[in-house]
Amino acid sequence: MSLADLSLVDLIGALVSFGLTLMVFSYVFGDNALFRLAIHLFIGVSAGYAAIVAFYNVVWPQLLIPLVFGPQAERLYVLVPLVLAGLLFFKVTPRFSALGNPTAAYLVGVGMASAVGGAVVGTIYPQVFASANLFDLQAAPQAGRLLYFVKSVAILLGTLTTLIYFYFGVQKSPGGAPEKGWIGPLTWIGQVFIAITFGAIFAGVYSAALMAFIERVYFIGDILLPLIFTP
């Protein structure tokens, strides 16, 4: 797609994106005003866009429209969140911030209940069961059952040694001696698994960053190459 194919809005957007991309790339020469300007613009635009989306996607359709155009029962129903939301505004002033505590308590309570319940049901129990089922050889594929067994042992070893490292291997005080005896080698194995995990995460982070860089270089190429090679 060349610049000529773009509409005026897309063209302006493409030029702004090009300029901001170069400003971000200027960081290679060190921290400078252009880089900071680009960062501040990105933060400001993101916040403003989030506010607009929250209003038009949450407040307007779920609160104001039912309150204004909805039936009587729906009006009474949305009156509760309206009052709670209004009380939340008192958090702005320290003098009346206590009036917003019920709303904040409701939000925190519901959020924590959802998070804890979801963690128990969605992560802890299923992962415990999955760890226990690793050695169910009947569920393993017929081909490569040995490899499946080795893999299961590795997962079990990694899980146990990682837990042992965090529980026994961490020094209780700065400069203190770690656990000795048979716990020491296990914690060392746990450290190996943790190092591999962090290496994989770092590779993923680098991969994501490299992909973002490639995408921007590709975008610059899309902008510059037609300008350079267009007769």
Added chain:
Amino acid sequence: MGEIRCPMCGKPNPDELDVCQYCEARLKPLIGPFEPADTHEPGEGKGDSVTDWLDSLREHEGGELFEAEEEISEGEEGADESPEWPAEVASEEAGIPDWLAGLGKSLQEEGETLPEAEVGAEQDAGPFRMGDLGEAEKAGEEQDFWTAIAPQEESEPAEQLPSSGEEIPDWLQGFGESEPAAQVESDQVAQTEPGEVPDWLAELEETAGLETSTDALEVEPELEEIDWEALQPDQVDLEAEQESPPVSEDLPAAAPFTLDEEEAGLEIGEMPEWLAEVSEESSAEEAPLLEEVDASLTPAELPGWLEAMRPVETAAPVAPFIEESEGIESRGPLAGLRGVLPIEPEITHLEKPTAYAIKLQISDNEREHASLFEELVLKEGVPAPVEKGIAISPQNILRVVIFLLLFLAVGWPIYIGSQSVDLPLPSREVNQTSQLIDSVMVSEPVLLAVDYEPGFSGEMDAASASIVDHLMIRGAYLALVSTTPTGPAQAERLIKTVNNTAGHAYLDASQYANFGYVSGGPAGLLSFAQAPRGVIRYGLNGEPVWEAAPLADIQTLADFAYIVVITDRPETARVWIEQVQPTLRDTEMILVVSAQAEPLVRPYYEGLPQQVGGLVTGVAGGAAYENGMPRTILARKYWDAFSYGLTLAVIFILAGSIFNTLAGILAKRKYTFKDQK
């Protein structure tokens, strides 16, 4: 071994002592040889006329003292010829003891004016004599010495009275005016004829305790032969004391000094009421006289023993301390008692509670830590200053070099349009994902959650484009939703990109619906999973989203054919798995995640039973998915650049590791070499 009677307490002491063993008062004067005045046995009569220590004093200093006293009384300047301290003593006696003089005179007047019938009664309470101290002590009465000796000192001003024709000082006249009886006596003194017993001697006799009636007092024959005009008063006094028999033997025994009820109730340091009145009256008259005398005399220190003889009020001007708590009861059966029930006022006394400062009491160490913490918090909101000039350092140069190399490695394949690098083979999870999407029926609703930030759009677009393209190929009805505010826009951009790249014509409302933003985090997502119609009513374009035909039967998220979650963060993937997956029943969830989230998301796919039906991770997963598709979209376009860039990064990492290892070894050898030297 003789005894010395203490002038203060009157108790006998051994004569070798200088200080009274009872009251620690000085027994021997500091000036001049001291002759124990009371070394003779009691009853010899010498000490009965005047105090013994005063006699000894007069033997040595008396003449000059009387001269000074007379000169002072006449207002002349003859005090220069006498020694200083007697003159000062005389001046003090002439000035200070006015209250005492007035008291003595008043007592004399009372003695003279009282009827004879009352004189006998007064003998019981007559003036105190030094010789009477022993008797008083024998009587067991504890008396203040100065309270008792006050009348005796009053006799000294009386001795200064002119025998005849001399003018009375103004201060004395004023005092006499205040008491008419004293004026009568002064007139009588002025009318005394020569040859008669001088008034001052008579007064001395009287003030010395010879409070007797005029009938009982008979002048001795030896006294009549004395030339009173030629004798000095002290000589007369001393000679009379030495040559004449003890007066006390001839005179009727003086009644022991007794105190009336009022005086007996007084404590040490307290002044009797009558004495207080006299002192108050004379205090006003003392001031000008003191000024006059002080102007003519130079101040000097009093001898210790004389200092000790000063009135109690002068020696101890501070009133005795009485605790406020020991107040006198004014009510009840204990009224009038002091120091009883001290707890009552403390109980009944209502006072405002003590105000404590609300300022936090902290130590300096805590204050320092608080200031450090406050400084750290404030620094968080202050941007670091931008360096004005970009320093050219090896690190900056290395950074620019790495950037240029990476830019060339990435840009060159893009510039030439290279697609020489093979795409990765589809993995098990990619194949499983592809199989799931292959089972999607036309117009079957698929929830597509686009939950990644714009910064990760390059990776996530490449990873998910082939899947979205596959869904479009299958003709699925896409319901776009997001739990991040920027997600709806990213979803629109993804649809547009796939349309443009793969040649689709997916249109809003007919083939897909953008539900927009689901607020509330995990709680909102759980609510959306259980009742999506209650959470989402209108789409991003403001139109009702549930009116579309593919969504007519949707009541929960389990009614969707598949749930495809595209996210760059493992936390978001975990929330979707925890809140939504348990409600899906038979509906499979497919995750398309960033490469950085794969280590934390993969256990949900690897576990038994699987919580995630399909998994595609990063550009590699997208490229592998494209490899299994009949056409390529974004992953193929980026794959060469991604491969070269990743290879160059590996080279950089290895080179940096080798360089750091060699640098460490060289540094270690260098330090070892220095240590060996």
